[in-house]
Amino acid sequence: MSKLDLNRREMPKQSPEIRKSNFNEVAFGYTKELAVAEASRCLQCKKPRCVEGCPVDINIPGFIKCIVNSEFTGAIRVIKEKNCLPAVCGRVCPQEEQCESKCVLLKQGAPIAIGRLERFAAEMEVAREKFELPEKNPPTGKKVAVIGSGPAGITVAGDLIMLGHEVTIFEALHAAGGVLTYGIPEFRLPKKVVNREMEYIQRLGVKLITNFVVGKTRSLQTLLKQYDAVFVGTGAGLPWFMNIAGENYNGCYSANEFLTRMNLMKGYQFPNSFTPIIRHKKIAIIGGGNVAMDCARTALRLGAKESYIVYRRSEAELPARLEEYENAVEEGVIFHFLTLPVKLTADQSGWVKEMECLKMKLGEPDASGRRRPIPIDNSNFTMPIDGYVVAIGNSPNPLIPSTTPELEVSKKGTIVADLETGKTSMDRVWAGGDIVTGAATVILAMGAGKKAARSMHEYLMKN
Amino acid sequence: MFEVIQKEMIVPNLHLLTIKAPEVASQIEPGQFVIVRSHQDAERIPLSVADWDREQGTVTMIFMVVGKSTARLARLNNGDNIPTLVGPLGKPTVIENFGTVMCIGGCYGIGSIYPVIRKLKEKGNEIITVVEARSSYLLYWLDKLGKLSKKIKIITRDGSFGIKGHINCLTEIMEKEKITPDRIIVNGCTYLLSKSSADLRSLNVPIVVSLNPIMIDGTGMCGVCRVTVDGNTKFACVDGPDFDGRLVDWTELFQRRKQYMNEEAQLVHSSGCGGGHE
Ligand SMILES: Cc1cc2nc3c(=O)[nH]c(=O)nc-3n(C[C@H](O)[C@H](O)[C@H](O)COP(=O)(O)OP(=O)(O)OC[C@H]3O[C@@H](n4cnc5c(N)ncnc54)[C@H](O)[C@@H]3O)c2cc1C
Ligand SMILES: Cc1cc2nc3c(=O)[nH]c(=O)nc-3n(C[C@H](O)[C@H](O)[C@H](O)COP(=O)(O)OP(=O)(O)OC[C@H]3O[C@@H](n4cnc5c(N)ncnc54)[C@H](O)[C@@H]3O)c2cc1C
Ligand code: SF4
Ligand code: SF4
Ligand code: FES
Numbered sequence: 001m002s003k004l005d006l007n008r009r010e011m012p013k014q015s016p017e018i019r020k021s022n023f024n025e026v027a028f029g030y031t032k033e034l035a036v037a038e039a040s041r042c043l044q045c046k047k048p049r050c051v052e053g054c055p056v057d058i059n060i061p062g063f064i065k066c067i068v069n070s071e072f073t074g075a076i077r078v079i080k081e082k083n084c085l086p087a088v089c090g091r092v093c094p095q096e097e098q099c100e101s102k103c104v105l106l107k108q109g110a111p112i113a114i115g116r117l118e119r120f121a122a123e124m125e126v127a128r129e130k131f132e133l134p135e136k137n138p139p140t141g142k143k144v145a146v147i148g149s150g151p152a153g154i155t156v157a158g159d160l161i162m163l164g165h166e167v168t169i170f171e172a173l174h175a176a177g178g179v180l181t182y183g184i185p186e187f188r189l190p191k192k193v194v195n196r197e198m199e200y201i202q203r204l205g206v207k208l209i210t211n212f213v214v215g216k217t218r219s220l221q222t223l224l225k226q227y228d229a230v231f232v233g234t235g236a237g238l239p240w241f242m243n244i245a246g247e248n249y250n251g252c253y254s255a256n257e258f259l260t261r262m263n264l265m266k267g268y269q270f271p272n273s274f275t276p277i278i279r280h281k282k283i284a285i286i287g288g289g290n291v292a293m294d295c296a297r298t299a300l301r302l303g304a305k306e307s308y309i310v311y312r313r314s315e316a317e318l319p320a321r322l323e324e325y326e327n328a329v330e331e332g333v334i335f336h337f338l339t340l341p342v343k344l345t346a347d348q349s350g351w352v353k354e355m356e357c358l359k360m361k362l363g364e365p366d367a368s369g370r371r372r373p374i375p376i377d378n379s380n381f382t383m384p385i386d387g388y389v390v391a392i393g394n395s396p397n398p399l400i401p402s403t404t405p406e407l408e409v410s411k412k413g414t415i416v417a418d419l420e421t422g423k424t425s426m427d428r429v430w431a432g433g434d435i436v437t438g439a440a441t442v443i444l445a446m447g448a449g450k451k452a453a454r455s456m457h458e459y460l461m462k463n
Numbered sequence: 464m465f466e467v468i469q470k471e472m473i474v475p476n477l478h479l480l481t482i483k484a485p486e487v488a489s490q491i492e493p494g495q496f497v498i499v500r501s502h503q504d505a506e507r508i509p510l511s512v513a514d515w516d517r518e519q520g521t522v523t524m525i526f527m528v529v530g531k532s533t534a535r536l537a538r539l540n541n542g543d544n545i546p547t548l549v550g551p552l553g554k555p556t557v558i559e560n561f562g563t564v565m566c567i568g569g570c571y572g573i574g575s576i577y578p579v580i581r582k583l584k585e586k587g588n589e590i591i592t593v594v595e596a597r598s599s600y601l602l603y604w605l606d607k608l609g610k611l612s613k614k615i616k617i618i619t620r621d622g623s624f625g626i627k628g629h630i631n632c633l634t635e636i637m638e639k640e641k642i643t644p645d646r647i648i649v650n651g652c653t654y655l656l657s658k659s660s661a662d663l664r665s666l667n668v669p670i671v672v673s674l675n676p677i678m679i680d681g682t683g684m685c686g687v688c689r690v691t692v693d694g695n696t697k698f699a700c701v702d703g704p705d706f707d708g709r710l711v712d713w714t715e716l717f718q719r720r721k722q723y724m725n726e727e728a729q730l731v732h733s734s735g736c737g738g739g740h741e
Contacts, residue, residue: 172682174500174507174547211549213682217486237684241696248689248696248715250722257685265679266504274506274532275679276726350718397683399701 006110009038016330020300023186023268026327027091032070035120039067042112045104050114053102055447056082060099060114067117072124079121084158084201085151085446087126087193088180090119092290093443094321126196133203137164142460145170145227147214147400150178151442152233152433154197155449156456157206163457168207168227170214175264178235179434180442182264183256185294187301188324191263215403220429228463229428229456232407232415233449236434237397241390242286246344251280251352255291255391262298280387282306284355286341287391289319295389296333297324307333308383312340312360312373336383338362340375344388355383396435414438422452430456464544468521470537473603476528477571478537479513484548485520493578494556494673494705497522498681500547501535507547508532509678509700511650513574522548525574525603552681553704556648556671560587565637565644566612567659569595569630572651573604575673579648584611591642592616593633595655599624614640630658644668649708653720660708672708674699676719691715 012028013019019026030038042064050060059078066075079086093099095115103111142165146153149171157167175181177194202208214220214234223230239254241247261267265275279302285295288311299307309328311318314337318325329335336357343356359379362371401409408416408425415424415431422430432448434440469481480499487497496511510524528537539545556579564583568576573594580590592612596602598621609615616636617625626632636642647670649659656672663670676699679685683701690699691712697703 172549173680174549211547212486213549213552216551216682217490217549237682239684239686241686248691248719250718254686257679257687260679260685265506273504274535276723278723278726349721350715399682 004105004108005041006105006108008041008110008113009034009116011113011116013327016327016332019187020297020331021303023301025190026187029123030116030120035067035117036070038113039064039117041105041110042068043104049102049104050099050112053099055098055443056450058082058099058118063121064112064114064117067121072121073128075121076125079118082450083118083443083446084155085197085442086118087122088151088189088197089443089446090115090117090122091189091193092184092321092441094441096322098443134162136162136204139166140164140460142166142228143226144168144456144460145223145230146233147220147223147230148172148178148233148235148433148435149176149198149208149210150233150235150433150445151180152235152435152445152449152452153178153231154201155446156231156233156430156432156453158201158204159450159453160456161201161204161206163453165457165460166207167205168209170212170223171208171210172213173264174210176208176210178233182260183291183294185259185263185298186268187297188294213399215399220400220404220407224428228460229430231422231449231452231456232400232424232429232431232435233433233445234397234400234435235445236394236439238395238413239390240393240395242341242392244341244343246346246352247388247390249344249346249352249388250350251278251386252344252388253390255285255287255295255389256394258295258389259291259298262302268298268302277302278387279303282308282383282385283387283389284308284310284341284383284385285389285391286310287393288313288317289391289393290321290324292391293320293324293328293333295391297328297331299387299389300331300333304387308336308385309333310336310339310341310355310357312338313370314338314362317370338373340373341388342380352385352388355385355388356380357383394434394439396438412438420451421455422448423455428459464546465548467539467541467543467545468519469523469541470539470543472537473525474601477525477601477603478528479523479525479574480510480536480539481521481523482545482548483520484522484550487548487550488515488517488520488522491515491522491551492555493558493582495551495553496681496704497524497548497550497552498678499524499536499545499549501532501539501545503546505535505546506532507679507681508536509552509675509681511571511575511673511675511704512551513571513577515578522550523574525571527571549681553700554702556582556673556705558582558586562645563589563591563643565591565593565642565647567593567595567630567633567647567649567651567655568608569651569655572649572655572673573602573608576648576650577604577607579650580608580611583648589613591644593618593636594625595619595630595651597621614642616640630655631662633659634662647671649673653713653716656708657711657713657717660711660713664709670708671705672711674704674706674711674716676716677722690719
């Protein structure tokens, strides 16, 4: 065998200087040549560790081999056996913690860029213009309602329609896709990618009803009279605030509001769109995850001179995807680690103007295994700001649980569901994704959807 | 898509909009609202429901043209389709047999208080209705409201109809007419809500106000609609829109409502509110 190729191929990107003033996707994606070169580095391990790292068990060496041989249709077919949203996952999975973290080449510092190859395979399929519709199972006559059109709901709908059931998705907003549509910004996940996936499952026969809030427009109990089974994939949409003084001043947002204005309501096109946005000059984003990175980078693109990430732990504990952190640094986001906001002050007309913070130090590891941040006495200092965004997490949306007393929920407000099957305490009701786990990842939501679909199918065929 | 059954200007700058939405019509209760969008890419705007017909499957809203999105809504014609009407959102107004209830409406609130009064009456309450407008030509639905009310008082600022004055002559009217309500319900612009709450708090009865902060999703997802009530942050779209006006932080609410004023001005600007919006 030839010598190991340890040259992990970079994906061409827009340069930081240019991209920080537009909303186009940061990465261009691999060319065929780059993809084949990267794929050719894979050792085609007999016992591929990488697969263990993927929550949906994609046959990774299998699809990579197809790319090596320039069989791009074959590659996407292998991926789609397990993952119906490769264009999304290839872009947003935290690969360095999942598939790539298990690749044998990690020890040499050059794991195979599995995510980038997955993304490439998905784009090649689109480039063929008309992608083939797979053969569906014959109709079973069973009807399924899916609540929420995020990755969990899309997965359940896609799997069950293939198995011959009739599927209807109910979505509260006017556009489908969940966080993929209203949360993750255009420059990281172009909306056309999400729309393509939604169109695909609709072409398979899934019915999509938007502008429909289950629990308000119709109750879950009523849905159960009309459908044989129901899946709840309503996500974690209730924003947390810091609960510090001044958070209701003007110029203060939840990450959900900030990103929804930009994405779902197309605020970045304002004043050519209808939903107004404010262009802040110095904005502080509180938090250290993907959501915080997305807000900070969005703010830069809207013309902020200074966009800060204020995080109470240190760089080592940042929960964001590595690639997004690096992108944020390149674009000029300013990081204030070990810093905790404690109070906001406003000008006379109620606009935020200053943020008071405390310096922190790291103590012993806490329940999450990360070192606990401890405030340093008398370390208070202030930062002048004109915008403030809280991106410290979301709780599950209580709308359905609060109107469905039969549905068991945990103290945290998540729906209690069996992790292997997605079954809830309510007969004929399954749940999965962020509504069960609390805010997590796209691929975990999809994984939960897969398991629920399997269990629902089993039930439907028996009854 | 949702069909426009009727679009009509009922008084200058106030429009009535009836939309076919059978599911929403079948569920709606007094005090709830819907979110509409007039066309693709439009802003989502919350509107209280002023009436509905469960059999015909329609809901009716009354809205005032204040900015670009409401101006677009005003341009709709019968038979047009709009891409979004979602609801019913928010909690219904609490309606029991309270005894005597004073209902105050101004601007679009003259319409949205109508179903509240209708249900109050069904529950056996005595209703005293107060309607406020800048001038007689801005009054509507007086006969509908009058039929359900024991008394109806009309205030116009120019005195062209009813009592000449402003909402701040409420206390005077009440003393003169010896009105002692067990509960007060107010619908209309923020100024009317806050002024009524301030002037009537000495009566020591609940003053239920239907708040109208800026909203986006209307389902508790974004938090833009937050208001401080009794020292706690509430999301008006899911915890309200009704709150006790005696406990609302009005200064904050007025400030928050103005957040996008400069930006909205870039879009268009027209007209003021009948309630004397500052
Ligand atoms: C800004 C941001 C960036 C992120 N970045 C990443 C990333 O880089 N990588 C990654 O893996 N993960 C990321 N995540 C997390 C990931 O997006 C979520 O874990 C995932 O979307 C959860 O999927 P879901 O299907 O459970 O719910 P969601 O995507 O939240 O979808 C739920 C849907 O249900 C709808 N709904 C809610 N209530 C009702 C109701 N009563 N009736 C009808 N419909 C209802 C909602 O409107 C929504 O459309 C990010 C999240 C955010 C917010
Ligand atoms: C729960 C709820 C129920 C509502 N019900 C109704 C209703 O039944 N009928 C109705 O007409 N409106 C109602 N509103 C207000 C309505 O949603 C807004 O008027 C509308 O969103 C304005 O959109 P726009 O783009 O036309 O104006 P914008 O461009 O958003 O606003 C233009 C300017 O007018 C000001 N403004 C906004 N709203 C009002 C107002 N109501 N009165 C005076 N000035 C205002 C703004 O501060 C801004 O400066 C309700 C709001 C809420 C939250
Ligand atoms: S779905 Fe995610 S974890 Fe699985 S192989 Fe693709 S990028 Fe890796
Ligand atoms: S572990 Fe790495 S080298 Fe081995 S098959 Fe998976 S991707 Fe290829
Ligand atoms: S409007 Fe978004 S939370 Fe109320």
